[in-house]
Amino acid sequence: AACAKGHARACFQVAEMYREGQYQFPKDIPQALRYTKWAAHQGDPQALSNLGHIIINGMGVIRDDAKAVRLFRHAAKLGAPEGMLNYGLALLRGNGGVRVDYQEALEWAQKAAAEGHTLAHQQLPMFFNASKNPNPPARSHPSSREELCRLGVKDLRDLLRTEGVDFSDCVEKADLVARASQRLPGSAEP
Template structure:
């Protein structure tokens, strides 16, 4: 009563005293509650080791919430040395009593091979147990297993079913994944309008990947009327969360003046943000901006640096661009042999200009 403030003024310190009296007499729920108080620092100084001690006493009596919490303490290394094997033991004890979060966490342990040998079939079993109790995260994870064919035969229709169950509970990642299934026509008839709906649901919850994907739909006019301003808005929302693809696309919108006033300096900023995350297309685009002096002072050495990063990731256009810098001696010492090699790589990777440049250089014109 003191802990919840029912019938008396809420007083955590007083609640701790009463929980302690009962816990010392072996009352499992009181032991669990005392562990919660120590874990959260309510009515006592926060002390994870004390929390573990009381959770253990309750867990050994079969108190399911304590078994689950003890598993969490072992996973997170709070009050005990991190020990995934012990965590699995306590999750299993709770899961076998039907505790839904423990079933899901046990599924995760099998999927990741933490504390047990990796076993996708076991992961599926425990995800399914939790999913059938309505746990959205388990429903989503079960959908992923069906998409990837891990522990079950690949079945897009089943994946859609489980994604939908989770999506209708408001799980953003499931809403996004359901949108992907509608875009790709996997397990459902392809339907861009439905994809937009599910992307929007997830995007409005702040999921960066969904915001980016919704931006793509607006840019391309898929499932919605083409609207560059809306595309920019959703790209920006995702880009500000550090989503590299969105940063590249937002840079492109600024470079082309689509949905925003044309602004090369802004394009450079967003390309740079993505390039510094290792995004190859952004690295090439940033190289182009330096080579042409768009949005930055022209700097061939910087152009070469960014072209090289993208070329090393296999971007054909960057290989061609870097070849051009070596052919002309811009930002590097002229090296026709290396230029020819780079043009050849670009050609082999399907870039027609690379083929043309390779032939010209080989023929000496």
């Protein structure tokens, strides 16, 4: 009812219920996206941050890192802890074309942590390390297939990110496919 009257926070909550399939709302990602966009355009800080997350991950929309980072920044300035952390991460990594600024990244992460954001608390050491050692020694890229095969998952992920490849959701998708295939008739149990 409140969403129908134009209340941005209520529409954001409706979006979340569609996204999760809660209460009387069936799980409907396109509908969740519509409500999230509407609430974000009305200036709801959490909706702005969530829309940035949707856009930076290309979830039902074309991936646009620069637009996502602008949304994170706007959400952060409006006080959304998730936006603060995500904008800090963008400053730390230089995502979306922003200039890397370790000190400002640390400040945003600290603000998010001060607001009680658990992940921000957990990631503060990473921000502190980056601000104290802004120019870590460059890693050399593997020069042979054997060197590439010896890389650990984290090193491989980091290497792929330097090449512009982000497969953060691929692992989750692969896990879901593996679980689903185990339920197919005739598949052996592990």
